[in-house]
Amino acid sequence: MHIFKNPNFxxxxxxxxxxxxxxxxxxxxxxxxxxxxxxxxxxxxxGTIVIVKFDQQPDLDKIRASLPGGGANAIVQQYGDPTQxxxxxxxxxxxxxxxxxxxxxxxxxxxxxxxxxxAQITGHxxxxxxxxxxxxxxxxxxxxxxxxxxxxxxxTVFALAGILxxxxxxxxxxxxxxxxxxxxxxxxxxFAFLAFFRYDLSLNVIAALLTITGYSVNDTIVIFDxxxxxxxxxxxxxxxxxxxxxxxxxxxxxILTAGTTLLSVISLYFFGGExxxxxxxTMLVGVITGTYSSVFIAAAxxxxxxxxxxxxxxxxxxxxxxxxxxxxxx
Amino acid sequence: xYKNLRWKLLxxxxxxxxxxxxxxxxxxxxxxxxxxPAALKAHSxxxxxxxxxxxxxxxxxxxxxALRITTTSTSEQLRDSLKNSSTQYGTITVTAPTTFRVxxxxxxxxxxxxxxxxxxxxxxxxxxxxxxxxxxxxKPTVERDxxxxxxxxxxxxxxxxxxELGVTEPQIARQPQNDQIIVQLPGVSxxxxxxxxxxxxxxxxxxxVEAGPGTKDDLLKQYxxxxxGDMEMVPGSATTAGxxxxxxxxxxxxxxxxGQDLRLAKPGLDENxxxxxxxxxxxxxxxxxxxxSGENIGRYLAIVxxxxxxxxxxLEGRITDQGRISGGFTAETANDLALTLRSGSLPASLTYxxxxxxxxxxxxxxxxxxxxxSFVGLLLIMAFMLIYYKLSGINAIVALVAxxxxxxxxxxxxxxxxxxxxxxxxxxxxxxxxxSNVLIFERIKEELAAQRGVRAAINAGFSRVFLTLLxxxxxxxxxxxxxxxxxxxxxxxxxxxxxxxxxxNLFTSIFVSKALYEFELSKRQVPALSI
Numbered sequence: 001m002h003i004f005k006n007p008n009f010x011x012x013x014x015x016x017x018x019x020x021x022x023x024x025x026x027x028x029x030x031x032x033x034x035x036x037x038x039x040x041x042x043x044x045x046x047g048t049i050v051i052v053k054f055d056q057q058p059d060l061d062k063i064r065a066s067l068p069g070g071g072a073n074a075i076v077q078q079y080g081d082p083t084q085x086x087x088x089x090x091x092x093x094x095x096x097x098x099x100x101x102x103x104x105x106x107x108x109x110x111x112x113x114x115x116x117x118x119a120q121i122t123g124h125x126x127x128x129x130x131x132x133x134x135x136x137x138x139x140x141x142x143x144x145x146x147x148x149x150x151x152x153x154x155x156t157v158f159a160l161a162g163i164l165x166x167x168x169x170x171x172x173x174x175x176x177x178x179x180x181x182x183x184x185x186x187x188x189x190x191f192a193f194l195a196f197f198r199y200d201l202s203l204n205v206i207a208a209l210l211t212i213t214g215y216s217v218n219d220t221i222v223i224f225d226x227x228x229x230x231x232x233x234x235x236x237x238x239x240x241x242x243x244x245x246x247x248x249x250x251x252x253x254x255i256l257t258a259g260t261t262l263l264s265v266i267s268l269y270f271f272g273g274e275x276x277x278x279x280x281x282t283m284l285v286g287v288i289t290g291t292y293s294s295v296f297i298a299a300a301x302x303x304x305x306x307x308x309x310x311x312x313x314x315x316x317x318x319x320x321x322x323x324x325x326x327x328x329x330x
Numbered sequence: 331x332y333k334n335l336r337w338k339l340l341x342x343x344x345x346x347x348x349x350x351x352x353x354x355x356x357x358x359x360x361x362x363x364x365x366x367p368a369a370l371k372a373h374s375x376x377x378x379x380x381x382x383x384x385x386x387x388x389x390x391x392x393x394x395x396a397l398r399i400t401t402t403s404t405s406e407q408l409r410d411s412l413k414n415s416s417t418q419y420g421t422i423t424v425t426a427p428t429t430f431r432v433x434x435x436x437x438x439x440x441x442x443x444x445x446x447x448x449x450x451x452x453x454x455x456x457x458x459x460x461x462x463x464x465x466x467x468x469k470p471t472v473e474r475d476x477x478x479x480x481x482x483x484x485x486x487x488x489x490x491x492x493x494e495l496g497v498t499e500p501q502i503a504r505q506p507q508n509d510q511i512i513v514q515l516p517g518v519s520x521x522x523x524x525x526x527x528x529x530x531x532x533x534x535x536x537x538x539v540e541a542g543p544g545t546k547d548d549l550l551k552q553y554x555x556x557x558x559g560d561m562e563m564v565p566g567s568a569t570t571a572g573x574x575x576x577x578x579x580x581x582x583x584x585x586x587x588x589g590q591d592l593r594l595a596k597p598g599l600d601e602n603x604x605x606x607x608x609x610x611x612x613x614x615x616x617x618x619x620x621x622x623s624g625e626n627i628g629r630y631l632a633i634v635x636x637x638x639x640x641x642x643x644x645l646e647g648r649i650t651d652q653g654r655i656s657g658g659f660t661a662e663t664a665n666d667l668a669l670t671l672r673s674g675s676l677p678a679s680l681t682y683x684x685x686x687x688x689x690x691x692x693x694x695x696x697x698x699x700x701x702x703x704s705f706v707g708l709l710l711i712m713a714f715m716l717i718y719y720k721l722s723g724i725n726a727i728v729a730l731v732a733x734x735x736x737x738x739x740x741x742x743x744x745x746x747x748x749x750x751x752x753x754x755x756x757x758x759x760x761x762x763x764x765x766s767n768v769l770i771f772e773r774i775k776e777e778l779a780a781q782r783g784v785r786a787a788i789n790a791g792f793s794r795v796f797l798t799l800l801x802x803x804x805x806x807x808x809x810x811x812x813x814x815x816x817x818x819x820x821x822x823x824x825x826x827x828x829x830x831x832x833x834x835n836l837f838t839s840i841f842v843s844k845a846l847y848e849f850e851l852s853k854r855q856v857p858a859l860s861i
Contacts, residue, residue, distance in 0.1 A: 053691065097683060099680070101682075102684070127690055135689040148818075159808060162808040163809065166804060207751055211810075217805040217806075222802065257762075260714060268754055268758075271703040276700075279754055280754070
């Protein structure tokens with residue numbers, strides 16, 4: 001079975017269109033974030049999440065109204081399967097960071113549910129079948145939120161730098177730049193989608209973003225490896241052609257792997273439960289743009305960076321790729 | 331040609347069997363209630379708090395408290411020594427956790443003062459600040475050590491208290507490089523009680539009462555407005571919890587006997603059959619207590635807990651090695667106090683920075699969702715590979731299943747923790763892992779299209795993509811490692827699962843997959859490859 005029998009698309013011709021399209025998406029995302037802000041999960045913003053399990057389906061609006069301050073900045077939503085009658089209440093503040101005061105806000109929330117006559121919450125659920133109790137809480141003070149936020153940014157930056165260095169060592173610099181630009185591109189596009197669909201930036205989403213960093217580079221490496229291999233037989237051709245051939249040769253593989261990864265991400269998205277929703281959505285967007293960027297963006301950047309000069313045979317760094325390949329092939 | 335093949339296949343079968351026994355069988359046994367040997371049970375896959383339910387508390391040790399206690403006690407020792415050598419001074423005040431000031435040392439007593447200070451305040455730098463005034467500042471190395479000690483000691487105390495609470499497999503870990511501690515209590519639901527037990531400073535002191543009880547103003551009047559330097563005002567226990575105390579006592583600043591002298595504390599009843607806490611003292615403590623009580627018969631002794639007086643009974647006679655604390659306890663509070671006293675006091679107060687509770691239903695829901703997502707993902711990918719690669723798809727499926735089995739087995743064996751994001755990493759490993767096979771198969775197809783023989787095509791397919799695979803795996807590992815470095819519990823689980831999955835995948839996609847092809851080729855002369 002083949003998706004493409006000897007594909008021969010001229011991807012490089014479309015490079016400027018692709019770059020323009022990406023910029024449009026990124027700009028829309030940036031405007032969205034600029035005007036509405038990037039929604040942050042409780043781990044980063046600090047605050048209180050209380051998940052309450054009721055004995056009957058509660059009215060979300062009534063819950064919101066019962067909250068301190070009329071629930072102005074609160075998020076109240078169904079949590080998990082509707083049959084479980086679970087509601088997540090998130091308020092953007094936590095108790096003071098002195099002694100054991102941190103949970104004061106959470107206590108206030110459950111108390112106000114009782115005062116509004118919704119349900120008398122007896123405390124934390126002691127077993128899986130208990131109702132009118134707190135199924136879970138997450139209370140994050142500002143200190144931890146700040147710390148995690150800066151660590152998240154650091155991790156992403158370092159991961160990108162690490163990959164840049166690795167690819168620069170294994171390939172030539174222009175390839176590394178192409179790979180990293182493509183990866184940054186994927187992160188920005190994913191951010192744009194996250195902002196557009198109002199997904200909270202949470203720890204899980206950061207994990208997904210970093211996975212995308214690794215994943216997106218994978219596709220790019222496969223294509224670049226092929227470029228490097230082809231260079232040996234196509235020294236006279238200009239780089240546009242060499243790259244385009246490589247992209248076409250690996251096209252089936254690029255699409256197939258995106259396909260298999262999407263299968264696993266889709267099963268996570270639909271069956272993985274409430275907590276992994278943001279993760280799965282981020283991966284979904286990331287896998288698709290990662291594939292798109294490997295084909296359209298990474299290669300284009302290499303060509304733009306390199307100019308129209310033919311790539312002369314050997315890579316700039318002493319790479320071990322050429323010889324062992326031959327030896328092992330026999 | 332394939333003389334090593336038998337060994338390769340044997341290796342593969344043994345490896346899969348071993349990891350299946352360690353990683354997968356215990357999970358199945360748990361679910362289907364099959365018998366499980368204890369040795370395997372001890373090694374079975376560990377679940378994170380987000381899956382098994384429980385409480386996670388992140389707290390900061392306020393190490394300033396410990397420094398202030400040390401500084402106060404040093405300044406009090408200096409005061410005592412000056413008094414004994416009848417060296418006059420104006421005032422001694424603790425100005426910060428690490429500094430105290432002495433003012434008004436007369437010119438002619440300056441050298442005597444310096445001698446006393448040199449002897450006692452060895453851990454402090456002495457800075458003269460004008461006539462007769464000195465500031466003592468704790469040496470930076472001492473300060474650092476004390477802060478370290480305070481955090482370590484807190485960690486140990488919390489550990490003891492949590493064990494007394496009877497929590498199974500608690501995790502108490504220090505955050506590297508700072509004064510934060512993470513406490514994980516699996517299966518605990520009564521968060522308020524756990525927090526109360528963990529966070530209670532439980533500094534117990536016995537101090538002689540100089541005046542009181544009375545209101546603040548009345549007591550101050552007795553001393554013409556200012557208390558002598560060696561005395562302090564301590565609030566009595568309030569009638570209702572949380573209310574500010576209305577009654578105060580004036581007591582000696584220095585406690586002769588403290589909680590550190592305790593050998594034992596247990597809940598019991600007092601003479602009126604009210605709940606109380608019985609204690610016994612170590613021999614050194616008993617001596618001090620005997621001397622204190624013997625010399626002060628008829629006076630009142632304040633029992634001070636965390637700077638609040640629980641009760642101030644009259645010393646009726648000499649008490650040595652045991653006693654009783656009573657004063658408005660319920661059975662539960664007496665029990666809690668005994669527990670905290672037994673486990674020792676905290677050197678500093680604690681501040682809660684984050685608090686996560688995963689109830690039993692949430693954890694179970696997550697496991698269920700994770701398992702369903704894993705099976706759906708696995709089935710989808712298997713179906714896809716079979717349809718697209720026909721019989722070669724079976725090869726990929728065997729490699730994939732081997733990958734997952736070894737991943738679970740390795741995680742169980744090395745004691746890595748499976749978390750909910752870890753399950754996501756597990757599901758992703760399927761999608762990404764099968765990628766290696768796709769890469770190899772596509773290459774084989776290309777080689778076949780270039781009119782190579784089946785055997786040559788397979789060999790070329792594997793060897794040509796090897797370096798590509800290495801590159802892609804290293805790039806993914808780089809991001810996984812940074813993720814591990816940055817992440818807390820659940821995210822670490824994800825990074826661990828993903829990294830181990832990548833390593834194992836190199837083995838299964840190259841070694842296992844190739845051996846399977848070789849096996850196929852060795853049996854008969856295959857004219858065409860089903861791919």
